[in-house]
Amino acid sequence: MERRQFRAPRGIRDVLPEEIPAWRLLEETARGLAHLRGYREIRPALLEEVELFTRSVGEVTDIVQKEMFTLQKGESALALRPEGTAGIVRAYLEAGYASAAPLQRLFHIGPMFRYERPQKGRERMFTQFDVEVLGSLDARLDAEVIFLAAAFFESVAIKVKAPGFRIARGELEVRMNSMGDGDDRNTWKDAVRSFLAPTMAEHCELCRARFERNVLRVLDCKNPRCKELNAGAPAILEYLSAENRAHFERVQEYLRVLGLPVVIDSSIVRGLDYYTRTVFEVHAPALGARSALCGGGRYDHLIAELGGPDLGAVGFAVGFTSTLLLFNELKKIDPKETVFDEGPALVFVVSAGEGLESDVFRLAEDLRKNEISAVYDVEQRSLKAQMKLAGKGGHRYAVVVGGDELARGSVQLKDLEDGTQHELARVELVARLRAGGV
RNA sequence: GUGAGUGUAGCUCAGUCGGUAAGAGCACCAGAUUGUGGUUCUGGGGGUCGGGGGUUCGAAUCCCCUCACUCACCCCA
Structure with a gap:
């Protein structure tokens, strides 16, 4: 197979x-x-x-x-x-x-x-x-x-x-x-046809085909010779x-x-x-x-x-x-760069240490419940690798969940744009993210 | 339907006159004192060279066929 x-x-x-x-x-x-x-x-x-x-x-x-x-x-x-x-x-x-x-x-x-x-x-x-x-x-x-x-x-x-x-x-x-x-269009069409008929042999091959299929198409041929021959053709406006x-x-x-x-x-x-x-x-x-x-x-x-x-x-x-x-x-703009570009999730939740999968998972969903977009790593990567992902992904914040912090009821909040990081109480996290600061 | 051009790594491409060249950059992965990204350095994985046939001692390279894509024509948004 x-x-x-x-x-x-x-x-x-x-x-x-x-x-x-x-x-x-x-x-x-x-x-x-x-x-x-x-x-x-x-x-x-x-x-x-x-x-x-x-x-x-x-x-x-x-x-x-x-x-x-x-x-x-x-x-x-x-x-x-x-x-x-x-x-x-x-x-x-x-x-x-x-x-x-x-x-x-x-x-x-x-x-x-x-x-x-x-x-x-x-x-x-x-x-x-x-x-x-x-x-x-x-x-x-x-x-x-x-x-x-x-x-x-x-x-x-x-x-x-x-x-x-x-x-x-x-x-x-x-x-x-x-x-x-209706009528004026048909009489015009007929007029165009009888105007073109005598010179049709001199038109390009394409025009001769157009003449049969759709006479009016002959009129917008780009061929210079055809253009000459078309000059003076009956204009629809005269027939309206x-x-x-x-x-x-x-x-x-x-x-x-x-x-x-x-x-x-x-x-x-x-x-x-x-x-x-x-x-x-x-x-x-x-x-x-x-x-x-x-x-x-x-x-x-x-x-x-x-x-x-x-x-x-x-x-x-x-x-x-x-x-x-x-x-x-027009090369002046990239149409992808628009006001509708919503960007990546605001927060990347990082685990510092093993066995924290559930905590990361729960925290991410908590943030989402509060209308804060969040994602997390699912490959059991090292802390370093997770930080790398967060940076590459263009997320604004990394929230680091670690064993020590967990014990204290806190998390680390890092602003990936300016590199600043502070520990804060877990219960303050949502308010802090909404206020837009570390 | 007609004509032309192009097919080499995930992407953009280089590969000389047919002769150990299967290559680069980017991307990806892993390291550079054990819980912290972007820069840098080192290492690594990845390709039946679109497919089939032929010529040849030898084909990514030459020939034929085929498929796909691109551009143009007819026509049209």
Whole structure:
């Protein structure tokens, strides 16, 4: 029988204790900002029917065609969710909010799964901060969620243990566009197609493939020659209906009210089918090719598409992996150094001599009972070795339990930072530790 | 799915033209007057050189296959 070393599946990583402070930084910041704006946390299912995603995300998208982790159990074809919106809308409808209380500000933090080749900033299991406002067409909500997305990055930055650290202007860029809706979107798409068709032979190979699969993708090709050929392509903004144009302008106006600068970027074409009208991305140019930290937009017909009334909705998702990457890239801070770093136990209980296991054990639990974190050695090490462990472990205090002291009803309390040590009555220990002195 | 690169100790890596080189640093463990950490000194444990096959008197080193990881592309958080 061969013993083998198991590894986490490809593209899936463990978050180890060392990284937890950084993760809590992201999670707690997200929660705080969301709660301030009246968003409530929702935790939808991780598994959904495959069809939920083919219907919402779109049959011909990469996500559905090749990136879903699927399971077949009995009658049902299930998939680990590749994104959050579809499941949240499904839960919203299933809970009956659509008729009882249509306007719902919701958020969720949790893992998503996509079966693709892992690389920097891209994993098969990744965590997103999802924000969704369901049940309204009001342009203020577009601006509200865009602002919330931007606020997230700024807010994370200042909670890092680096005095005065801010995300500087230029390190982040909010780009937005409108994709129109229904008729104007289709006529625009057709216009783009007929504009490109004559020169398609001169485009790069990739673009020729894009032309077939998703024409709009041709527009943001980075190839210089393609860029030339794309110049003068029909802009969606010229095709917007009066209503959609007005909406787009209102969103910009509300963002001005909040003082958030955005750049209008007509090349932003979100990959999922359900987007309508406002689409936006938050980019960190410093990250180069993989610069999108956040993507979102309106999806005004998804609720109806999934069997509910025709209510508007808008939302976004922030990737935690890319956010962490950004903070590393900026090299100004270590995302692990955050206010959420709780550090090691305050006290290391040391035994000076043999046969004191029970006394050490009892003392440690006594401290814990009094809300003082404590640990102890379980290897029967020498006093010296225990002191070494206590020092290495970064504990603030060592409490030495010895035979002599035991007889006197006392212990030795040593401050490992300044090296001072005093003997004190056992009954005074908790009070002394709480007062923070030796 | 496509392309490229890398696999040597727990970690980061060095190993020359194939020839007693299985190595360093860090980490770990134990000592340096018998109940006290961080610095220093000394000693020690630990590797089937990713796996399999081949060439050769001889392979960590050359060839083939395979697996894993990384990066990039498509696409995307």
